[in-house]
Amino acid sequence: MAEKNMSDVLGSHLRRSILKRRAVQLARPIDKPEIPPGRQYVLFEIAKQQFACDIKYTDEVFQLKSVLPVPGTPPYILGIISLRGLLTTVVDLRHLFNLYEKSVLTSDRCIIAKKADFQVALLTDEVLGLEFIADDDIQDGVSIMDNIPRQYVKGITINGTIIIDCRHLLSVEALEVNQ
Amino acid sequence: MDPEFLSKLREAFKEEAAEQLHSISTSLIALEKSPDLSKSTIESLLRTFHSLKGSARAVNVDTLEQCCQTIESLLVGYRDSGISIPGRVASTLNDAVGSFQKTIHDLESVPDEELEADLLNTLSALAALEPSGVIAMPETPQAAPEAGHESTIAPGSRLDAGSSVRIQVDKLDEVVKLSEELVNAKLAFAQRLVECQELSSLLNQWSRRWQRLRPELENEVMRRTSLAYQKNQDYSPQTNALREFLDLHDSFVGSLMESINAIEKSVNADRRSVDTLVDTLLSRGRELTMVPFSVLKDLLKRIAWDISRQQDKRVNLKIKGGDVEIDRNILDELKDPLVHLIRNSIDHGIEAPEDREALGKNPEASIEITLEPIGGGKVRISLKDDGKGIDVAGVRAAAVEKGLAGAEKIEELTDQQIMQLLFRSSFSTKDAVSHISGRGLGLTIAKEIAEKLNGSIELSSQKGRETVIQITVPVRRATMVGVTARVGSQTVVIPTVSMRSAVRARDQDVRMIQGRWTMSFNERLLPVVRLADILQVHSQTSIEDSTALIVGSVEQPIALLVEDVTGEQEVAVKNLPQPLTRVRSIAGATQLKNGDLAVVINMNDVLTSSILVSTLTTGEFPAAPPTPAQSKPPVKRKILVVEDSITSRVLLKNILETAGYLVSVASDGQDGWEKVKSETFDLVVTDVEMPRMNGFELTEKIRAEATLADLPVIVVTSLASLEDRRKGVEVGASAYFVKSNFEKSNLVEMVKRLI
Numbered sequence: 001m002a003e004k005n006m007s008d009v010l011g012s013h014l015r016r017s018i019l020k021r022r023a024v025q026l027a028r029p030i031d032k033p034e035i036p037p038g039r040q041y042v043l044f045e046i047a048k049q050q051f052a053c054d055i056k057y058t059d060e061v062f063q064l065k066s067v068l069p070v071p072g073t074p075p076y077i078l079g080i081i082s083l084r085g086l087l088t089t090v091v092d093l094r095h096l097f098n099l100y101e102k103s104v105l106t107s108d109r110c111i112i113a114k115k116a117d118f119q120v121a122l123l124t125d126e127v128l129g130l131e132f133i134a135d136d137d138i139q140d141g142v143s144i145m146d147n148i149p150r151q152y153v154k155g156i157t158i159n160g161t162i163i164i165d166c167r168h169l170l171s172v173e174a175l176e177v178n179q
Numbered sequence: 180m181d182p183e184f185l186s187k188l189r190e191a192f193k194e195e196a197a198e199q200l201h202s203i204s205t206s207l208i209a210l211e212k213s214p215d216l217s218k219s220t221i222e223s224l225l226r227t228f229h230s231l232k233g234s235a236r237a238v239n240v241d242t243l244e245q246c247c248q249t250i251e252s253l254l255v256g257y258r259d260s261g262i263s264i265p266g267r268v269a270s271t272l273n274d275a276v277g278s279f280q281k282t283i284h285d286l287e288s289v290p291d292e293e294l295e296a297d298l299l300n301t302l303s304a305l306a307a308l309e310p311s312g313v314i315a316m317p318e319t320p321q322a323a324p325e326a327g328h329e330s331t332i333a334p335g336s337r338l339d340a341g342s343s344v345r346i347q348v349d350k351l352d353e354v355v356k357l358s359e360e361l362v363n364a365k366l367a368f369a370q371r372l373v374e375c376q377e378l379s380s381l382l383n384q385w386s387r388r389w390q391r392l393r394p395e396l397e398n399e400v401m402r403r404t405s406l407a408y409q410k411n412q413d414y415s416p417q418t419n420a421l422r423e424f425l426d427l428h429d430s431f432v433g434s435l436m437e438s439i440n441a442i443e444k445s446v447n448a449d450r451r452s453v454d455t456l457v458d459t460l461l462s463r464g465r466e467l468t469m470v471p472f473s474v475l476k477d478l479l480k481r482i483a484w485d486i487s488r489q490q491d492k493r494v495n496l497k498i499k500g501g502d503v504e505i506d507r508n509i510l511d512e513l514k515d516p517l518v519h520l521i522r523n524s525i526d527h528g529i530e531a532p533e534d535r536e537a538l539g540k541n542p543e544a545s546i547e548i549t550l551e552p553i554g555g556g557k558v559r560i561s562l563k564d565d566g567k568g569i570d571v572a573g574v575r576a577a578a579v580e581k582g583l584a585g586a587e588k589i590e591e592l593t594d595q596q597i598m599q600l601l602f603r604s605s606f607s608t609k610d611a612v613s614h615i616s617g618r619g620l621g622l623t624i625a626k627e628i629a630e631k632l633n634g635s636i637e638l639s640s641q642k643g644r645e646t647v648i649q650i651t652v653p654v655r656r657a658t659m660v661g662v663t664a665r666v667g668s669q670t671v672v673i674p675t676v677s678m679r680s681a682v683r684a685r686d687q688d689v690r691m692i693q694g695r696w697t698m699s700f701n702e703r704l705l706p707v708v709r710l711a712d713i714l715q716v717h718s719q720t721s722i723e724d725s726t727a728l729i730v731g732s733v734e735q736p737i738a739l740l741v742e743d744v745t746g747e748q749e750v751a752v753k754n755l756p757q758p759l760t761r762v763r764s765i766a767g768a769t770q771l772k773n774g775d776l777a778v779v780i781n782m783n784d785v786l787t788s789s790i791l792v793s794t795l796t797t798g799e800f801p802a803a804p805p806t807p808a809q810s811k812p813p814v815k816r817k818i819l820v821v822e823d824s825i826t827s828r829v830l831l832k833n834i835l836e837t838a839g840y841l842v843s844v845a846s847d848g849q850d851g852w853e854k855v856k857s858e859t860f861d862l863v864v865t866d867v868e869m870p871r872m873n874g875f876e877l878t879e880k881i882r883a884e885a886t887l888a889d890l891p892v893i894v895v896t897s898l899a900s901l902e903d904r905r906k907g908v909e910v911g912a913s914a915y916f917v918k919s920n921f922e923k924s925n926l927v928e929m930v931k932r933l934i
Contacts, residue, residue, distance in 0.1 A: 066775070066776075068669075068761055068775075070759065070765060070778055071669070071716050071762075072714060073779065077759065080756055080759070084360055085356035085360040087753055087776075089757065089759055118757055118758075122883065172757055174758075177758040177762055178761045179761055179905050
């Protein structure tokens with residue numbers, strides 16, 4: 001009786017240690033599904049051309065109500081607006097990207113683009129939404145984007161979406177008006 | 180004292196003191212990092228040491244009490260003298276705090292005698308710091324008067340945290356900005372009220388119409404009813420419905436009107452309360468950023484002390500009216516010019532102590548800064564020193580010598596006008612002049628800032644006795660009164676201070692004279708320029724239908740045309756947002772009372788715009804005062820042509836020689852610069868794009884040189900862009916020609932006008 005008990009105890013001990021080992025084996029971190037390196041982008045359209053902005057440089061999308069033109073500024077400066085009390089410059093990328101002739105529609109959708117303290121509102125024809133774009137899908141597309149100044153562009157996707165180089169575009173140096 | 184009570188008291192003391200020491204050491208660390216820390220840090224240190232002293236006395240730790248006393252006097256000295264606390268002192272204080280912490284930790288567990296012995300070392304170290312001569316010692320031990328009552332607080336009770344909190348200025352600004360945005364809520368309410376009124380008037384109209392038709396309808400119902408009655412029939416369902424509707428309609432419309440009226444009333448009441456709240460919030464918000472001038476006191480005193488020590492001079496800086504409150508931003512702007520002015524004053528204005536004594540003056544010189552609110556939201560800051568004053572004759576001589584203008588012109592200037600010359604950077608920076616004037620670049624800087632802040636600066640002096648500089652600035656930033664005017668489709672704000680009057684153009688004698696629009700005003704012939712042209716805004720309003728603003732200097736007034744003046748209001752000017760660093764003719768933007776944004780005009784830029792400059796140089800408007808050159812007999816004028824392209828160079832040379840000028844050539848900007856310096860020319864014609872030095876750089880260099888500052892420069896270039904044109908004007912070009920629409924007669928004509 002006592003012996004049987006003993007073997008029971010041993011058996012259960014053994015079983016438990018086997019279970020434990022299996023549990024440890026099973027508890028390995030699950031292989032994560034393969035996510036290619038890349039990031040989220042805000043997609044928008046200007047003059048029938050799709051553009052994408054890294055989401056970390058965007059703040060909000062809003063409807064432009066009225067904009068005050070500032071006399072004497074270059075055409076890419078549409079004007080200024082007061083965004084919750086903060087004066088913000090509205091930039092018309094069509095002029096910066098030489099897309100003006102192709103553009104027909106103007107919409108009132110703006111994206112607030114931000115880098116540190118620097119903030120501007122980018123006028124778009126349409127904001128299309130968010131999309132994940134893998135780094136591998138971005139190609140260097142110099143030949144296709146002949147009219148857009150090279151320094152503002154990071155690349156182009158297979159679908160023809162132009163990835164804007166926000167780090168360069170969103171700076172006083174790139175857009176400054178200093179007369 | 181009852182030992183049991185004492186020990187209870189000491190427990191409480193330990194807790195309280197630990198807290199106080201923590202706060203002290205935080206302040207000390209901050210102080211060590213930046214010794215320039217303001218008075219408020221010292222003030223708070225003082226308060227804490229003072230209450231620690233009181234508690235220590237209450238629990239019989241006498242040496243600690245003495246240490247605190249010593250520290251207090253030390254800090255009071257630094258506070259009152261405005262000298263920053265040296266690192267050596269700060270570190271000794273730190274050590275002292277360390278030993279206090281140990282004492283408090285060991286209190287009750289270690290015999291008092293031992294603790295006291297340790298503290299005595301600290302005390303002697305502290306005492307060694309004390310008398311450094313410069314530091315004024317306080318007469319009474321009651322050093323921190325604000326903290327006086329705290330000594331009576333029983334130990335163990337919590338320190339009163341005070342009724343104020345520190346807020347980062349950025350955060351405050353953000354809140355103020357947001358509250359400004361509430362203006363929109365105000366406007367929205369007004370709009371809702373209008374909508375309610377419209378609705379109620381529509382309903383009224385309906386009701387009146389209904390009242391007119393009602394008898395007809397009633398008759399119809401009656402007719403049908405009696406008809407049915409006559410035929411002994413039941414009423415038709417339609418007749419029934421019609422009768423019911425008639426009965427219902429009145430009560431329905433009545434209740435609708437009632438509710439609309441009720442809504443209108445409550446909207447109106449809400450609007451009024453929102454209006455009041457928003458207005459109050461806005462004005463309180465602006466008050467929040469106001470600080471007394473005395474926050475600069477320490478800094479200014481220290482500067483004065485430092486500089487006078489370096490120069491072995493003795494100066495007593497006094498500030499009167501330091502409690503006048505000024506917007507923090509304005510005070511920030513004023514800080515630099517004030518520092519410069521004090522530096523200049525000590526450098527050049529104040530004599531060495533022995534010289535002063537020889538002159539019978541107090542060897543200790545005095546610089547007095549007085550603040551006086553002068554109404555209209557402005558404050559006058561005068562900075563007066565009792566130094567040697569300004570030698571006007573000397574400045575006059577130097578002006579002639581430096582070639583600032585012809586000798587005969589200098590002779591005509593009054594003493595006051597001569598002193599105005601000192602504000603010119605090209606003049607005041609000259610060593611010789613600084614020496615004579617007793618002033619330096621500080622005046623130029625102060626003038627720039629004062630004007631930027633919409634203020635003014637004046638200089639007066641009595642030779643050998645004093646120099647007084649008066650700066651008048653608004654106490655609140657960028658709230659200024661502006662005229663709202665329509666230009667093209669835009670409303671712009673024009674600072675009221677920059678204009679003298681506004682008249683309707685049709686009421687004045689507006690005429691075309693020699694191809695230029697002119698206007699007679701107060702028996703003077705004024706050039707007429709449209710603001711729309713300067714801003715390059717499209718405008719269709721004819722000159723006759725415009726309103727003329729009289730702007731510019733007294734000597735050279737200008738009629739600036741706008742389409743219409745719509746009103747005048749106080750506006751808060753904001754800088755243009757990034758990336759608009761500077762836009763010509765635009766000073767900033769503001770939100771108007773109706774909620775719209777509008778740009779604010781920079782009148783200085785407008786008055787120096789190329790259009791205006793060319794109008795003035797080509798029209799028959801006597802520039803005041805007439806230049807001596809005009810009275811000279813005609814001689815062959817010398818022109819320098821600076822151009823890198825050989826073809827253009829030969830072409831220009833030929834054109835100008837044909838017109839009867841003596842022409843020299845240079846092959847690029849550098850070459851041109853050397854020639855301009857070595858020979859005398861009456862005019863320079865330069866290309867823009869050239870190797871080594873471009874035309875803009877050349878123009879800038881010419882303008883910066885006092886002897887050449889008045890030499891006319893015509894810029895000829897293939898660049899047609901507006902930016903370049905502006906750049907040309909900005910660097911000081913007298914005229915600008917674009918090669919693409921280049922006509923030789925034009926150039927010759929322009930040359931003729933300029934020389």
